[in-house]
Amino acid sequence: MFNDRSTPLSLLQTRRSGKPRDLIAPGPDDAELRQILEVALRTPDHGKIAPWRFVIVPQNKRHALAGLLERAYRAEKPDAGRLEVESMHQFAHQAPTLVVALSSPVPGSKIPVWEQQLSAGAAIMNLLHATHALGYAGGWLTGWPSFNGDVRDAFGQAHETIAGFIFIGTPAKPLEERPRPEYDDIVSTWDR
């Protein structure tokens, strides 16, 4: 069983993302989405500088997002084929709810940028945990749109980076496990 909400520990032990293309309605309502994002704000952050931001892309803006992605893609790849362009539209229309998460390092801060970026990743993980705690599934994608300057400019400023497109909804089909690392390959005890 995935995303078993019977206890906090079981939820963490069974956490599984959804594939954004398989996420359908219902997604969180406005109050639930606010709860999810408020959980993301409770993330470890050296210096209390909140080096992350979240931009909600509502359903009535998905068409505009698809247009943005298409224009940006064609500008970068003038020879783009029909399927490539269609994949941009498919990307923009996935799942009922979409939040764009930005790593937003504070200019001039004495906190190393690396630490600020780590905090952005942790904030997204918290966002996903809150999503699953409410009974939905989330999926974290970067893909081509996260690394294009025109797309970044549409969501943030030059010093910011799109850390992910976070899609949220209800899985249309049963979740499946993916390979997980072996404990002993990852965990060791320091003995020098």
Ligand SMILES: Cc1cc2nc3c(=O)[nH]c(=O)nc-3n(C[C@H](O)[C@H](O)[C@H](O)COP(=O)(O)O)c2cc1C
């Ligand atoms: C920073 C980041 C970017 C990701 N981008 C993509 C992506 O563009 N496409 C993709 O298929 N999976 C991507 N993933 C992987 C999925 O979000 C997801 O983590 C993966 O399916 C593992 O599922 P799990 O959350 O159940 O462990 C990304 C993960 C991270 C952490």
